[in-house]
Amino acid sequence: MTSKQLNKKKGTPLIEIRNLTKAFGNNLVLKGFDLQLFPGENLVILGKSGSGKSVLIKCLVRLLNPDDGEIEILGKRIIDLDQKALDEIRTEVGFLFQGSALYDSMTVRENLRFPLRRHPERKASADEDQLILASLKSVGLEDAIDLMPAELSGGMKRRVALARTLILKPKIILYDEPTTGLDPITANEIIQLMLKLQDELGTASIIITHDMDCARVISNRVIILTDGINYAEGTYQELDESKDPKVSAFFKDINKRNHG
Amino acid sequence: MGNIRSAVIDVFEEIGALSSFAARFFRAALSRPFEGKELVHQCFAIGYKSLFLVLATGFIMGLVLTLQLRPTMIDFGAVAYMPDMVGIAFVREIGPVVTALICAGKIGSGIGAELGSMKVTEQIDAMEVSGTNPFKYLVVTRVWACILMVPLLTISADAVGLLGSYFIESTRGQVSMSLYFSRSFGAMAVGDIIPATVKTFFFGLVIGLVGCYKGYYSSKGTAGVGTAANSAVVVSSLLLFLVDFLAVLIADIFYEI
Numbered sequence: 001m002t003s004k005q006l007n008k009k010k011g012t013p014l015i016e017i018r019n020l021t022k023a024f025g026n027n028l029v030l031k032g033f034d035l036q037l038f039p040g041e042n043l044v045i046l047g048k049s050g051s052g053k054s055v056l057i058k059c060l061v062r063l064l065n066p067d068d069g070e071i072e073i074l075g076k077r078i079i080d081l082d083q084k085a086l087d088e089i090r091t092e093v094g095f096l097f098q099g100s101a102l103y104d105s106m107t108v109r110e111n112l113r114f115p116l117r118r119h120p121e122r123k124a125s126a127d128e129d130q131l132i133l134a135s136l137k138s139v140g141l142e143d144a145i146d147l148m149p150a151e152l153s154g155g156m157k158r159r160v161a162l163a164r165t166l167i168l169k170p171k172i173i174l175y176d177e178p179t180t181g182l183d184p185i186t187a188n189e190i191i192q193l194m195l196k197l198q199d200e201l202g203t204a205s206i207i208i209t210h211d212m213d214c215a216r217v218i219s220n221r222v223i224i225l226t227d228g229i230n231y232a233e234g235t236y237q238e239l240d241e242s243k244d245p246k247v248s249a250f251f252k253d254i255n256k257r258n259h260g
Numbered sequence: 261m262g263n264i265r266s267a268v269i270d271v272f273e274e275i276g277a278l279s280s281f282a283a284r285f286f287r288a289a290l291s292r293p294f295e296g297k298e299l300v301h302q303c304f305a306i307g308y309k310s311l312f313l314v315l316a317t318g319f320i321m322g323l324v325l326t327l328q329l330r331p332t333m334i335d336f337g338a339v340a341y342m343p344d345m346v347g348i349a350f351v352r353e354i355g356p357v358v359t360a361l362i363c364a365g366k367i368g369s370g371i372g373a374e375l376g377s378m379k380v381t382e383q384i385d386a387m388e389v390s391g392t393n394p395f396k397y398l399v400v401t402r403v404w405a406c407i408l409m410v411p412l413l414t415i416s417a418d419a420v421g422l423l424g425s426y427f428i429e430s431t432r433g434q435v436s437m438s439l440y441f442s443r444s445f446g447a448m449a450v451g452d453i454i455p456a457t458v459k460t461f462f463f464g465l466v467i468g469l470v471g472c473y474k475g476y477y478s479s480k481g482t483a484g485v486g487t488a489a490n491s492a493v494v495v496s497s498l499l500l501f502l503v504d505f506l507a508v509l510i511a512d513i514f515y516e517i
Binding site: 063083087095097099101104118 | 374377378381382383385386387388389390391392393
């Protein structure tokens with residue numbers, strides 16, 4: 001399916017970014033970035049290290065405040081939201097951090113319990129322990145429930161972090177380099193898990209990565225973030241076959257780095 | 261000359277940033293929601309886990325102070341005043357300052373390293389995106405726990421310090437426990453106890469604030485965590501002496517000590 005065909009069946013965007021600008025001192029990282037995320041899609045944002053990918057998704061949940069531009073999530077302009085409304089929106093947006101960001105003074109169970117206790121309204125009728133166990137089961141780690149994060153491998157940490165992200169049943173998941181630092185087999189397991197969970201839960205995702213294998217397997221649509229803008233957009237195949245010199249040089253360069 | 265100028269600017273910038281952090285703490289500390297459970301947990305972590313160290317140090321200080329003072333007091337024919345002197349010295353100055361310095365080393369560096377590590381590994385960001393105010397959850401609870409626990413630890417250190425002093429007195433001289441403590445407490449006035457206790461709340465505030473500030477704003481990387489822990493101890497120790505000086509100066513006005 002081409003990107004044009006994809007666009008036709010998309011509907012109302014869950015996330016819409018217009019003209020996003022962010023600078024750190026004199027370093028202008030994002031220079032008017034635009035993006036739309038539609039229900040059920042996996043949007044991959046590709047870019048070299050330092051291109052502003054992580055800055056972009058941190059702006060999305062207001063871990064960083066943009067200097068200019070508009071961000072709408074589920075129809076709400078997040079720049080204008082007060083803390084309470086922002087926290088409500090944040091429960092709809094799961095965030096998987098690059099280093100997993102598990103609370104290392106808590107067990108796996110307590111890590112998953114933490115967001116539930118902060119948002120009791122999201123528990124519905126189910127028992128807290130049942131929800132924790134079900135979430136761990138969905139990532140295949142129910143046996144690790146009483147372990148500390150220090151006792152887990154890199155791949156297991158990423159799975160637990162994913163379970164913690166999913167426990168509030170978000171509509172959107174933001175993945176920051178989900179396969180970075182993992183060996184190819186574990187990286188592939190994480191990718192398959194992301195696909196399985198997306199299939200089961202129907203979430204939409206933005207995946208920030210420079211792992212081309214991850215992008216190829218998981219993406220419905222790819223955006224190339226370079227020079228602070230949405231430089232090119234399309235399916236992975238369209239961009240891979242693009243005649244644009246910058247896009248083709250980008251693909252060649254990244255592939256060369258990824259495969260030595 | 262340029263280096264000195266830049267160092268002076270750095271110091272003033274640090275003072276400004278710490279003051280702004282303190283103002284943020286007071287705003288957050290007085291507004292809902294209150295993280296009661298985490299506060300209790302931090303009181304346990306900070307108070308109970310430092311208790312043994314504080315008690316051991318207080319007891320040894322009591323022993324050493326009495327051993328050092330005794331020969332001089334005998335020379336002046338004033339050995340009978342040992343309980344009075346040790347009691348006042350401990351309650352007014354030695355207990356609060358030694359306890360605060362131990363807490364700056366143990367608690368301040370621990371908080372700096374813990375929050376620094378959480379910052380570096382994005383745990384603070386994770387907390388924020390899960391809809392929790394990390395400043396309230398991590399900083400406000402730790403600073404309050406320090407404010408509440410340092411005075412209690414100081415009182416404990418004072419008590420075992422006097423016990424240590426009595427231990428030496430009872431072995432070297434002939435004095436009963438009741439006589440020793442009645443002399444010791446009898447020598448203390450309100451002007452000794454109140455200002456000394458009040459200043460320990462401020463010591464707790466300094467230790468908590470500096471530890472949290474250094475950790476919360478630590479730079480990225482493992483080196484940043486080490487620096488946060490180290491500078492938490494250095495800055496808070498320095499500020500403790502400054503606060504102590506100011507406390508004594510103010511107490512002098514009100515109580516004619």
